[in-house]
Amino acid sequence: xxxxxxxxxxxxxxxxxxxxxxxxxxxxxxxxxxxxxxxxxxxxxxxxxxxxxxxxxxxxxxxxxxxxxxxxxxxxxxxxxxxxxxxxxxxxxxxxxxxxxxxxxxxxxxxxxxxxxxxxxxxxxxxxxxxxxxxxxxxxxxxxxxxxxxxxxxxxxxxxxxxxxxxxxxxxxxxxxxxxxxxxxxxxxxxxxxxxxxxxxxxxxxxxxxxxxxxxxxxxxxxxxxxxxxxxxxxxxxxxxxxxxxxxxxxxxxxxxxxxxxxxxxxxxxxxxxxxxxxxxxxxxxxxxxxxxxxxxxxxxxxxxxxxxxxxxxxxxxxxxxxxxxxxxxxxxxxxxxxxxxxxxxxxxxxxxxxxxxxxxxxxxxxxxxxxxxxxxxxxxxxxxxxxxxxxxxxxxxxxxxxxxxxxxxxxxxxxxxxxxxxxxxxxxxxxxxxxxxxxx
Amino acid sequence: xxxxxxxxxxxxxxxxxxxxxxxxxxxxxxxxxxxxxxxxxxxxxxxxxxxxxxxxxxxxxxxxxxxxxxxxxxxxxxxxxxxxxxxxxxxxxxxxxxxxxxxxxxxxxxxxxxxxxxxxxxxxxxxxxxxxxxxxxxxxxxxxxxxxxxxxxxxxxxxxxxxxxxxxxxxxxxxxxxxxxxxxxxxxxxxxxxxxxxxxxxxxxxxxxxxxxxxxxxxxxxxxxxxxxxxxxxxxxxxxxxxxxxxxxxxxxxxxxxxxxxxxxxxxxxxxxxxxxxxxxxxxxxxxxxxxxxxxxxxxxxxxxxxxxxxxxxxxxxxxxxxxxxxxxxxxxxxxxxxxxxxxxxxxxxxxxxxxxxxxxxxxxxxxxxxxxxxxxxxxxxxxxxxxxxxxxxxxxxxxxxxxxxxxxxxxxxxxxxxxxxxxxxxxxxxxxxxxxxxxx
Numbered sequence: 001x002x003x004x005x006x007x008x009x010x011x012x013x014x015x016x017x018x019x020x021x022x023x024x025x026x027x028x029x030x031x032x033x034x035x036x037x038x039x040x041x042x043x044x045x046x047x048x049x050x051x052x053x054x055x056x057x058x059x060x061x062x063x064x065x066x067x068x069x070x071x072x073x074x075x076x077x078x079x080x081x082x083x084x085x086x087x088x089x090x091x092x093x094x095x096x097x098x099x100x101x102x103x104x105x106x107x108x109x110x111x112x113x114x115x116x117x118x119x120x121x122x123x124x125x126x127x128x129x130x131x132x133x134x135x136x137x138x139x140x141x142x143x144x145x146x147x148x149x150x151x152x153x154x155x156x157x158x159x160x161x162x163x164x165x166x167x168x169x170x171x172x173x174x175x176x177x178x179x180x181x182x183x184x185x186x187x188x189x190x191x192x193x194x195x196x197x198x199x200x201x202x203x204x205x206x207x208x209x210x211x212x213x214x215x216x217x218x219x220x221x222x223x224x225x226x227x228x229x230x231x232x233x234x235x236x237x238x239x240x241x242x243x244x245x246x247x248x249x250x251x252x253x254x255x256x257x258x259x260x261x262x263x264x265x266x267x268x269x270x271x272x273x274x275x276x277x278x279x280x281x282x283x284x285x286x287x288x289x290x291x292x293x294x295x296x297x298x299x300x301x302x303x304x305x306x307x308x309x310x311x312x313x314x315x316x317x318x319x320x321x322x323x324x325x326x327x328x329x330x331x332x333x334x335x336x337x338x339x340x341x342x343x344x345x346x347x348x349x350x351x352x353x354x355x356x357x358x359x360x361x362x363x364x365x366x367x368x369x370x371x372x373x374x375x376x377x378x379x380x381x382x383x384x385x386x387x388x389x390x391x392x393x394x395x396x397x398x399x400x401x402x403x404x405x406x407x408x409x410x411x412x413x414x415x416x417x418x419x420x421x422x423x424x425x426x427x428x429x430x431x432x433x434x435x436x437x438x439x440x441x
Numbered sequence: 442x443x444x445x446x447x448x449x450x451x452x453x454x455x456x457x458x459x460x461x462x463x464x465x466x467x468x469x470x471x472x473x474x475x476x477x478x479x480x481x482x483x484x485x486x487x488x489x490x491x492x493x494x495x496x497x498x499x500x501x502x503x504x505x506x507x508x509x510x511x512x513x514x515x516x517x518x519x520x521x522x523x524x525x526x527x528x529x530x531x532x533x534x535x536x537x538x539x540x541x542x543x544x545x546x547x548x549x550x551x552x553x554x555x556x557x558x559x560x561x562x563x564x565x566x567x568x569x570x571x572x573x574x575x576x577x578x579x580x581x582x583x584x585x586x587x588x589x590x591x592x593x594x595x596x597x598x599x600x601x602x603x604x605x606x607x608x609x610x611x612x613x614x615x616x617x618x619x620x621x622x623x624x625x626x627x628x629x630x631x632x633x634x635x636x637x638x639x640x641x642x643x644x645x646x647x648x649x650x651x652x653x654x655x656x657x658x659x660x661x662x663x664x665x666x667x668x669x670x671x672x673x674x675x676x677x678x679x680x681x682x683x684x685x686x687x688x689x690x691x692x693x694x695x696x697x698x699x700x701x702x703x704x705x706x707x708x709x710x711x712x713x714x715x716x717x718x719x720x721x722x723x724x725x726x727x728x729x730x731x732x733x734x735x736x737x738x739x740x741x742x743x744x745x746x747x748x749x750x751x752x753x754x755x756x757x758x759x760x761x762x763x764x765x766x767x768x769x770x771x772x773x774x775x776x777x778x779x780x781x782x783x784x785x786x787x788x789x790x791x792x793x794x795x796x797x798x799x800x801x802x803x804x805x806x807x808x809x810x811x812x813x814x815x816x817x818x819x820x821x822x823x824x825x826x827x828x829x830x831x832x833x834x835x836x837x838x839x840x841x842x843x844x845x846x847x848x849x850x851x852x853x854x855x856x857x858x859x860x861x862x863x864x865x866x867x868x869x870x871x872x873x874x875x876x877x878x879x880x881x882x
Contacts, residue, residue: 075803116737116748124675124731124748129662177808177820193662195804196824197674204733212820216804221570221634234565269584292564292645296557306558307565362516362637363804364656367618377620379653383637 001327004082031096054190055131057099059277060428063435065135066390067259071188074218074359075195076281076386077203078181078421079210081144086153089144090440093208096185096202106131109201113143121203132191136198138435139184139279139423144364148181149261160270162278162393163424169406171417178283178419181213186279186388192217214419216283218359218386228310228318232383233291234358235416236301236310239318240345241356262353265392265427272438277390280354280398283361283419286384290370291414302410304339311340324348340411343404352400354389361386373414384415394422495631496572499542502716503870504876507796507831508578512629515659515826516636517621518644519723519862520651522585527594528754529880530585532770533650537579537626537643538875549570550642564645570716573632577639579876580625580720580864588623601711603719603834604865610847612858619724622654627720627829633658655860657724659800659827669751669759672729673801673824674855676744677751680759680784682797704795707866713879715746716868718831721795723838724860726801727825731811732855743851746778753782765789781852784845793841795830802827815852824831825856825872835863 011315011408056064081089099109102392106129108122146152146157187198196217203212223229231237260266300307310318314326314334324342328336335342346353363382391397406412426436497505522530540550547570549563586600587593617667628639637658643747664670672678701707706714741748742861751759755767755775765783775785787794804823811817832838847853867877 098486113568116741119734120675120737120748122675122727123673125662125673127671127675127749128668128779129664132663178657192660192803192806193671193673194802200729200733200822212806214820217803217805219633221566222573223569227569230566230568230634232564232566234563234568236640236659245811288564288641292641294561295559296561300557308568327566360634362633364658365518365653381641381657 046438048281054133055105056102056133058429059431062264062428063135063276063425064104064428065137065186065358066263066277066425068133068135068188070220070357070359071135071195072190072220073132073192073195073342074186074188074386074388075192075215076187076218076388077185077199077215078141078213079183079185079203079206081152081182081210083209084152084156084190084224084404086440088209090434092206093138093436093440094259094434095205097123098203099201099205100136100138100198100435103136103198104131104134106134107276111206117260123197123200126194129191129194132189132194133191134187134194134198136202137186137188137425139185139186139425140436140439141181141421141423143182155439160273160424161405162265162269162370162395164395164399165421166280166301166394166420167403168421169402170327171406171412171418172420173416173418174420175418178214178216179421179423180226181423183210184279184281184423192219212254216361216419217363218361219350220359222340224310231358231385232286232288233299233303235299235305235307236318237385238356239305240311240341247409252423259355261354261392262397263390263392269392269411270435272298272426273424277355277392277425277426278394278397279423280387280389280391280394281386281419281421281423282385282417284385284387285382285416285418286412287370287372287416288381288383290372291374301336302340302414304335304341313339322347336410337388338410340409342403343409350402352396352398354391357388359386359388360384371416390425445745449491452643454464456507456784471860484731495574496546497576499545499577499870500872503705503721504576504578504717504866505545505869506578506627507704507718507798507866509574509576509629509684510575511661511798511800512576512632513631513661513663514628514636515827515829516624516633516640516656517627517659517829518656519654520583520626521626521654522593522876525593525652527596527881529650530594531875533647534579534877536646537773538870540575540642540646541579541876544577544639545572545573545575545840553613561832563637564641567631567635570632570635573630573635575628575630575635575639577630577643578625578627578720578866580627580866581877581880582622582623582624582683582862582864584623596880599711601714601865603706603710603836604863605836605840606864607721607835607861608840608844610858612847612853613861614857614859615861616859619657620732620862622862622864623757624651625720625722625862625864633660652796657802657827657860659802660805661800672745672799672826673729674732674740676740676746676748678799678826679797680746680751681782702795702833703838704831704833705794706827710833711879713867713877713882716864718796718833718866719838720862720864721828721832721835722862722864722867723828723858725826725828726823726857726859728811728813728825728855728857729772730819731813732818740861742777743781743855745776745782747790754780763788763841777851779848779849779851781850785842790842793837795832795838798829798831798861800827800829801825812857831866 056068103109110121112121129375142163142165146156185202187195187200189195216312227238228236263277266278296307305312311320312322322341322345325333342348365379366382368380389398429435497507497509508711544550551562553562581714583604589598589675626643628636630636662670669677669680696756704718706717737748746753753763763782763786765776783789806820830839870876
């Protein structure tokens with residue numbers, strides 16, 4: 001199928017390698033140059049960064065990539081474990097930990113071994129690139145603890161209560177091969193090639209132990225510092241986020257919790273999760289063609305904010321309080337009952353909060369039917385929000401927030417949840433540890 | 442199907458708009474603020490750029506986005522014309538020209554009209570963002586001149602000879618909805634949201650005249666200045682490109698043509714093409730999983746260059762001459778007969794050259810069968826090269842170069858061409874002109 005060379009027309013791989021052996025002898029030094037020799041020549045095969053200011057430390061109390069200021073790009077991968085050996089899993093997590101630390105420094109995933117007659121320990125496309133604030137954040141899905149009732153790795157009794165199976169939400173149209181996963185790796189960097197490179201190296205290190213189940217790219221606009229970036233609907237997105245609000249940790253406001261209150265697992269969790277968090281991921285496709293045809297006033301009504309300023313309806317500034325109780329002279333609410341900001345607000349949800357870490361995604365265009373009159377069909381954008389959020393307990397975080405939103409949020413006519421995942425994100429690693437080590441202790 | 446609101450459970454759009462009307466009255470000034478008022482407040486709804494250093498002028502002798510140094514991101518769209526009226530086409534090209542010029546300056550696609558009870562003239566997600574060196578480059582596909590033998594717009598006699606229908610190449614596995622198009626728009630910018638925004642506005646302006654046929658995102662690594670970026674195979678890519686070679690226009694080398702020799706149409710073309718070019722686009726998927734499992738020596742053999750230094754096999758430096766005639770002591774060629782660099786070289790192709798403007802693409806992962814033993818099947822990267830090249834005549838440019846490559850290039854086992862397009866790219870526009878105006882004169 002499609003191979004342009006029929007049998008006999010093209011040398012076998014062995015034949016070509018034989019020829020290469022001959023060339024090696026002929027070509028001499030440059031051909032046989034070891035990585036060390038190349039470094040001596042300044043060729044920099046190890047991808048060692050030139051500048052060091054853009055390195056985010058991999059090790060620490062918390063994993064990087066959660067509270068880290070948003071990088072411009074992400075590549076997220078969920079893996080299925082294909083080995084049934086607990087020892088393989090430990091080998092994988094050790095390798096992944098070492099590689100993630102090296103990659104975060106702008107190094108190759110593993111040291112390159114001498115010689116060229118073997119597959120390289122790194123695919124090479126990040127050589128010479130800066131570390132680009134790469135963070136690699138690991139998560140454990142429900143399937144790591146048990147699958148189909150089977151305790152695959154003797155970990156079932158260690159599954160944290162907070163690592164629930166997500167309920168089916170109203171309107172969910174989840175695609176199986178964009179949903180779930182035993183392990184998750186969120187690579188974020190200011191260079192898309194660096195993020196892709198990181199996932200690719202980790203996937204290679206996982207051969208025969210774990211395989212990619214699904215992946216998703218994401219990006220953010222290059223918004224000016226202190227600007228809340230706009231999402232693809234043209235609205236500022238994340239104003240209520242603990243990290244976006246100015247001086248969130250110092251504000252003392254009723255619903256602007258600190259990261260310790262909102263994100264990090266405390267003494268209520270098992271040791272390996274204390275300082276960790278739980279990630280919920282949703283791939284949310286937006287009906288942008290439809291959205292672009294709607295009046296701005298209607299868009300503002302749906303969101304509950306003014307489009308251009310980002311202020312709550314009827315207010316002046318982005319960070320003005322929502323004041324959801326405001327009514328007009330007839331007693332009708334200023335911010336509609338089913339407006340997005342009302343249903344997403346902490347005060348509507350018993351104070352529930354999450355740390356959002358969303359990226360836009362753009363998967364191009366494909367043929368789709370809109371879900372709203374006049375039900376246009378055609379080539380439409382496959383684009384929207386790669387929603388990632390962190391919280392100390394999804395039951396009181398995302399699930400609490402989203403159950404009502406899934407039913408009542410006016411925005412739902414413009415959005416479809418097509419992918420989903422939930423992962424326990426272990427605490428950060430100390431020197432010498434591997435990720436999630438306490439779980440295997 | 443999936444709409445979370447049954448009939449009667451959710452207010453109609455009209456009902457909601459009615460409610461919004463009521464709110465408008467209640468909410469007062471902030472709600473009714475016109476774009477001008479918002480600008481006065483510093484809200485900057487027009488997306489007017491703060492800094493001006495990153496604007497690429499839209500008008501000029503050549504269209505921007507061809508010889509412009511590569512921006513970090515592209516979003517490329519091909520459109521089908523759905524109107525049969527020549528006047529509509531002129532309206533569209535006028536609108537596109539005006540919008541592209543505004544967008545290049547970091548402005549909204551059209552001026553925002555007062556009031557909010559209408560769909561906005563701009564979807565808004567680029568507001569507050571810098572122009573990010575946006576370029577918008579327009580092309581005319583064969584279908585603009587005739588389709589199925591039908592002279593749709595009275596332009597058939599003006600179709601340039603050089604705008605051929607591309608032949609079917611050996612190994613082509615073109616997908617229909619990633620191939621062709623009557624019009625092309627290549628948006629490049631240093632911010633992916635700016636590039637996406639541009640295409641989205643142009644698509645909106647085309648309602649009822651033209652529709653998106655296919656799109657593709659692309660990115661480059663943030664390589665250091667003067668570094669040839671590496672592609673996803675980990676090799677430096679584009680070393681032979683006229684723009685990449687140091688002082689290409691001054692070198693006087695036999696096969697390092699100037700842009701006038703290689704890219705721009707001269708007096709041999711019709712007036713509207715003089716200073717224009719021809720674009721050939723190919724979406725080339727790479728079997729990266731397979732590639733990563735091959736020995737580095739084999740990869741170098743396939744490419745004909747050393748992986749880490751980028752030097753031709755047996756040489757020291759990236760920009761050393763290929764010297765394709767070199768042989769070892771047994772008389773065998775140092776660079777294999779079917780190596781990529783040999784087959785792509787100008788000297789192997791009667792001096793044929795093109796200006797490459799390639800981007801990597803990463804569409805995530807999907808289930809694929811490899812085309813090479815052991816024919817692995819599984820979840821593999823849908824990633825590779827969005828190959829774009831410019832030349833003054835595709836017959837002596839891309840077609841000349843690729844016909845042999847498609848048959849003999851060893852790299853073909855790792856690449857599959859899945860999308861394709863050819864477009865006449867008119868010369869740049871002077872003040873007051875619209876793109877391709879001379880064609881309609």
